[in-house]
Amino acid sequence: MAVATDDDIVYLYCEDTAEKDGKTPVSQDTVFDIASVSKTFTAVCILQLQEKDKLSIDDTLDKYFPEYEKGKDITIYNLLHMNSGIPDYMNNPDPFWNISGAEAADKQLSDILQDKTTDEQFLEALYNAPLMFEPGTQFSYSNTNYRLLAFIIEQVTGMKYCDYVQKNIFDKCGMKKTTSMAKDDMTYVPVDFEEQAAYGFTDENGYPVCPNNSRGDGGIHSCVSDMIAFDRALFGGKLLSKNSMEILLKDDDSYCCGLNQDKNGYSHDGSSLSCSANNKIIESDELGYVYVITLERTGNSVQNGADIIAEPLEDTGYTRGTVKDGVYINEYADIKMTLPEGYESIEVEDLPSVMSGFEKEDKRIESAKRCDNLFYDGNGSGNAIEISFLNTKLGVPDDSDYTEEEYLDDYIELMARAGEDDEDGWTIKSKDINKAILGGKEYVRAKSVIDYHGNTEFNYFARKIDDELMYIITMSINNDESVSDFEKLFE
Template identity: 45%
Template sequence: MIQKNRQKKLSLILALVMLFSAVGCSKSAGSKTSSSEAGSQTETTVETEASTQETTGKASVAFSDLKERDNDFLVNEDPKYQELIDAAINGASDSYFKGVMALATDDDVLLFGSPGAMSIDNSPADPYTIYEVGSISKTYTAVMIMKLIDQGKMTMDDTLSKYFPEYKNGREITIANLLNMQSGILDYVNRADVFFQGAERDPQEIITTPGLTDEEFLSYLYAQKLYFEPGTRTDYSNTNYHLLALIIEQITGESFRDVVKKEIFDPLGMEHSSAVTTGDETSMPDPAIGYHQFQEGARGAGDIHSCMADMVTFDRALFGGDLVSVKSLMRMKDFKSKEYGCGLYSYGKNSYGHQGSVACYTSENIVIETEEFGRVYLIASTSDPDQGRNLEKMALYVSSYLEMK
């Protein structure tokens, strides 16, 4: 009976993949969004729309070529990939991973798996099921900054005083400091108790529910001292990337949600991805925690929603040189602190990417450069709050295998 249920699940996933590939349809939800410029916040309502826009991404077509294999996986049957595919499946099994995962190169999708993962309609999660990817959002924010630099609209040496003249520490901090996590600014999420000291609301409530305006956020920022001299050390702070989102809005005159859609999602055909949005998730959340509601206040730092197919498309475009200039991509991967570049962590000699955790979700997006396969993309998400460690184990297992190739 168990084997029959697995085969039924895989057949359903494969049918859904082929359906998406054939019609290029989009099952997206509009949302509670913000059309704010920096310094304002607008309340909106949730609306659901159906889109029939043709996708320009390659990922959906590639996923449809995968074949069924036992244990919740669809795989590429090319013999040259079988050892790698086996390593990925073994990594997921040995780590007791429950969630969705994809393995791809620039030319092929090698694997999609969804052990124990369900969508909100109680069907198995598929490559288009939408997850909250948390701090992986920072990679998208860094891309937008690099695009504006490529367009000559800003520079890495711009200081914060250019964009926030009332900020007394702004003359000391550059865009590069924000990108590289070397600003000295306190993390408003992980140190909310200090950042929002004296607030009428509980700090944890502030960073988990809607309501924080840009004006309020900046007033708390301006009251903070720097915790080290900018550029002298690396200290991860969500505040850096939220500020970058506000700067993007100032320069473009558009909301962060709209500019990311226009500059990244739409050109790549990422129809199952969104920024600063609520209500479009199609993955089953943990019932005790639910979805992330602090989207407006987290823009730039942890607001992106996406799916496995779209994230493969994004990775291929970014690291293939289709989104930013060669110089900007090199800067993103310049790990001066030996740990953090621009929206990317260094995971080893030949691997980099980003991890994300928000509400009940944990995600990994890792790029491993190999001689045998070129760039290999390992992407995974789970909505089970107890699966974060298992996801990390699985990712480490696969990336370590590839590092040795």
């Protein structure tokens, strides 16, 4: 992690460990996959080409993809601002690839992440994929948008995306260790990647293996020192004109161009299968621009493993729930829930839900909880239902009785503290804790409203099963009418 101004490095922290050669200490030059932070680079490339009259952000996609009938209603501007309506080929694969079910999704994602899908197959799927909404009317984060921008860059320049970004950004900024569409150049050491490797999502060492399929929306590998150089050049006017910077930083219904607008600046984060990245630019009257770059490998080793509870539900009566014929059943908790129409079960492993960057007691609460099942709306609404269990004896530092009200209050407060410095600028606006009946059993219900590019309501239901176990339902369903319909699923 580094904090820098245009003149100084104010703060630098590096994990006390070695790079993949086993001897070089991790430093500001250690190379990570910056994943979706790459989108900022793609947006800059597009605006550079507009300055050179190679394209216009008002161009419609049929100019570049004549076979794409829906493209006549979608502009480059829509792609830049994530309001095209095109499904996300990675995070919402079912409608984009015309597949169904978790097994098919895993197979498709494995093929993407191993570069087994071609550009031609990607475009064929695009041409047949339904739009989620009329272009320009809603925000929906979709990696497909920025993958298509990379294709457009390649068309108008006659260069590979990696060569264009190398010549027009990396070289101009003096980014000596940064690459795009490359393999075997990252020097951090992945941890806890065995499951991803087994699915074919990474190589046997935990590194990404899809240089072709990660371009535009991800796939840039960089280090803290190079990212500082990029931020300084971008906000110092060395990459784009003043007019283009205004376009880049214009927030249109939740998203700028490869950046999110925060309450005090701009940011973007990214997450690959074995590391994460965040690039934050803070506007300061006193210091000018302040750049905060965080690159870290995912896994318990970077989240203070001493605070993580390895087997939180061991020695309790917990048994995992089952899903059959659209019905979720957990016999120990005496729960039977019919899945809402269109909802699908996501296979989840028995892993603790751990949030990094919090105080010890916050980590303890979350690491004492396991996700039992996760269900999402296959119709593309983004709604989801998570079923979790909490070991209440392990969830608090002392041995006191941990009530449903206390847990829900703690959890919402934990999320509120996260939101204070979140790169996307969300905050908890309100919370309300009361009672609810699900399937004849009394729950404590908490409702919180999150300001996240507009208000989103979350509902949480908690019930003590015995002296040690608490049953928790988290819903990202946005209104009381939907919650009322949800309650009927237990009757």
